[in-house]
Amino acid sequence: VTQIEKNGYPDSIYVNAAKIFQGIRNEKSKNRNLVQYGDNPESPVMAFKDEHSRRVSYELAFNALKYQELLEEVLLDSKVYPCYSIPDELTSLLVVMLYDLQDRKFQKRKIFAEEELVAEIQEIGHYLYSYKTKLAAALARCRIKYDALSIDYFVPETVSKQEKRTSALPVCFWINTLKISLEDVIRDLEMKGFTKVESVSDFDHYTYAVDQHCHDVLVFPSSLKEELLNLDLFADCKLLLQ
Numbered sequence: 001v002t003q004i005e006k007n008g009y010p011d012s013i014y015v016n017a018a019k020i021f022q023g024i025r026n027e028k029s030k031n032r033n034l035v036q037y038g039d040n041p042e043s044p045v046m047a048f049k050d051e052h053s054r055r056v057s058y059e060l061a062f063n064a065l066k067y068q069e070l071l072e073e074v075l076l077d078s079k080v081y082p083c084y085s086i087p088d089e090l091t092s093l094l095v096v097m098l099y100d101l102q103d104r105k106f107q108k109r110k111i112f113a114e115e116e117l118v119a120e121i122q123e124i125g126h127y128l129y130s131y132k133t134k135l136a137a138a139l140a141r142c143r144i145k146y147d148a149l150s151i152d153y154f155v156p157e158t159v160s161k162q163e164k165r166t167s168a169l170p171v172c173f174w175i176n177t178l179k180i181s182l183e184d185v186i187r188d189l190e191m192k193g194f195t196k197v198e199s200v201s202d203f204d205h206y207t208y209a210v211d212q213h214c215h216d217v218l219v220f221p222s223s224l225k226e227e228l229l230n231l232d233l234f235a236d237c238k239l240l241l242q
Helices: 012-023 051-066 068-077 086-101 119-130 131-146 157-167 181-190 223-231
Strands: 171-175 207-210 217-220 238-242
Touching: 012 051, 012 086, 012 119, 012 223, 051 068, 051 086, 051 131, 068 086, 068 131, 086 131, 171 223, 217 223
Parallel strands: none
Antiparallel strands: 171 217, 171 238, 207 217
């Protein structure tokens, strides 16, 4: 389900991301609430295909949350919202899919082989894509209005500071000792070109260190996070992201 060349995601990812976003979205006072989201389900039922699907779903939901103000303004300015054929309960899905549509530069979404299609996803995807020109124009007007070089301008300051702080932190992985030993993990990493160093102060790209207090925890430079999540060690649950 990895997004390749911004082709979009399987329908199940949008379904779960919308459910997550519905529960974490920013609530507004009634006089400012121009976009209606319907009632929040107390505990939405989500079915993730695997751990990677879970991670991608949460990532998509939190990206929609970061740009919620912008996405709502684009929907309203373009007159794409309100749409009376789309009930309030599906507004979260509309916002999540709009984020993805602009992220792939308003290009058509790929249909993944053997994926199970969801009627609501197909309907909203076609609806948004049919108004791609108006949506792109509305996004451009927002950027001009706020003199924004990119949509990163619209990330709330508190979130922006948190992201900068997080991006500088090393990445920690637990070794699942029920499946693999520390020695075997080290051997596997060395075969992939990683070098063991004594501490995080010695990090230099493809390096890692064993935690000084927890010997079943490995620490890596933050720049390697995406590469590490694509390793077989992670896919096989032999390494677990902290």
